[in-house]
Amino acid sequence: MTQAAAVAPQPGAVEIHHGDNLAVIRGFAEASFTLIYLDPPFNTGRPQQRAVETARAVHETPQDVGVAAGSDPDSGGSPEHPGSSAPVSIRRGFHGRQYERLRGDLRTYDDRFDDYWGFLEPRLAEAWRLLADDGTLYLHLDYREAHYAKVLMDALFGRERFLNELIWAYDYGGKSRRRWPTKHDTILVYVKDPARYWFDSAAVDREPYMAPGLVTAAKAERGKLPTDVWWHTIVPTTGREKTGYPTQKPEGILRRIVQASSRPGDRVLDFFAGSGTTGAVASALGRDAVLVDDNPEAIEIMKRRMPHARVVGVPEGGSTPA
Numbered sequence: 001m002t003q004a005a006a007v008a009p010q011p012g013a014v015e016i017h018h019g020d021n022l023a024v025i026r027g028f029a030e031a032s033f034t035l036i037y038l039d040p041p042f043n044t045g046r047p048q049q050r051a052v053e054t055a056r057a058v059h060e061t062p063q064d065v066g067v068a069a070g071s072d073p074d075s076g077g078s079p080e081h082p083g084s085s086a087p088v089s090i091r092r093g094f095h096g097r098q099y100e101r102l103r104g105d106l107r108t109y110d111d112r113f114d115d116y117w118g119f120l121e122p123r124l125a126e127a128w129r130l131l132a133d134d135g136t137l138y139l140h141l142d143y144r145e146a147h148y149a150k151v152l153m154d155a156l157f158g159r160e161r162f163l164n165e166l167i168w169a170y171d172y173g174g175k176s177r178r179r180w181p182t183k184h185d186t187i188l189v190y191v192k193d194p195a196r197y198w199f200d201s202a203a204v205d206r207e208p209y210m211a212p213g214l215v216t217a218a219k220a221e222r223g224k225l226p227t228d229v230w231w232h233t234i235v236p237t238t239g240r241e242k243t244g245y246p247t248q249k250p251e252g253i254l255r256r257i258v259q260a261s262s263r264p265g266d267r268v269l270d271f272f273a274g275s276g277t278t279g280a281v282a283s284a285l286g287r288d289a290v291l292v293d294d295n296p297e298a299i300e301i302m303k304r305r306m307p308h309a310r311v312v313g314v315p316e317g318g319s320t321p322a
């Protein structure tokens with residue numbers, strides 16, 4: 001199939017940070033990333049304490065989380081578009097009655113999700129602050145979280161900034177006989193500014209038509225633009241790509257995201273970096289990448305995977321960065 005980039009670009013620079021992502025990213029400059037991809041750990045029932053701490057931090061320091069300067073968190077704006085006078089920052093509704101009411105309602109349905117959201121919310125708020133005006137945020141979730149997260153993110157960022165719900169479908173592992181086997185992840189996509197975001201469909205690798213006999217030979221040869229449903233294998237258990245990190249995502253998924261939503265030379269951020277798939281792909285495509293993870297094992301794998309990376313912060317017991 002046609003590959004958009006015929007000539008390999010100069011690899012982009014990679015910076016790896018070891019530490020809790022909230023603390024690390026608070027030090028990054030506002031609007032300094034064109035693309036942010038986040039693949040947080042799924043809701044596995046984190047200890048209550050952590051969620052309480054992060055939630056308290058948000059509520060005590062609204063200026064830290066990107067609320068528009070001078071906004072009254074309780075004034076709310078119009079019911080449809082709370083705080084719509086602040087076009088590229090988190091709207092007034094973020095701490096306003098609308099958002100709080102919604103979050104309170106969800107809490108009554110599922111307090112485990114509430115705990116998870118208490119962890120994620122301040123990190124998403126920081127991500128929004130770091131996103132450039134033409135930037136795009138991709139949040140990778142599983143089916144148990146995707147729907148609550150969609151509703152809350154609409155309230156947080158504004159529904160008009162929602163761009164896509166991507167479905168990554170795969171077919172691997174055990175299959176239930178008591179329901180339809182769940183074999184997909186959801187990636188929610190939000191843009192900082194619907195009038196200015198960067199999206200280059202021509203730069204995306206094309207894929208085979210499902211029924212190539214129904215299109216001309218030239219079209220079949222060229223392939224089709226991917227839609228919002230992406231059939232893609234998981235990382236093969238053998239082969240070049242496998243790092244051994246348990247939650248590693250396939251390069252093919254990240255490649256599409258990086259190709260469409262950034263340009264060579266742009267800065268890409270992943271602060272749940274794991275094995276560093278986002279950085280490896282972004283760098284190979286000529287983007288500069290900043291990666292953060294608090295797991296020393298992830299840092300070691302990223303160092304091996306991207307020997308050209310600069311490492312900032314040292315895992316306990318690890319070696320001093322060059």
Ligand SMILES: C[S@@+](CC[C@H](N)C(=O)[O-])C[C@H]1O[C@@H](n2cnc3c(N)ncnc32)[C@H](O)[C@@H]1O
Nearest residue numbers: 020021039247248249272274275277293294295
């Ligand atoms: C689902 S994995 C990401 C996998 C990655 N997309 C890849 O392709 O390898 C989530 C990562 O988030 C990291 N993580 C979880 N909480 C964190 C925190 N508070 N600060 C930094 N990293 C965190 C975990 O160590 C884990 O590596």
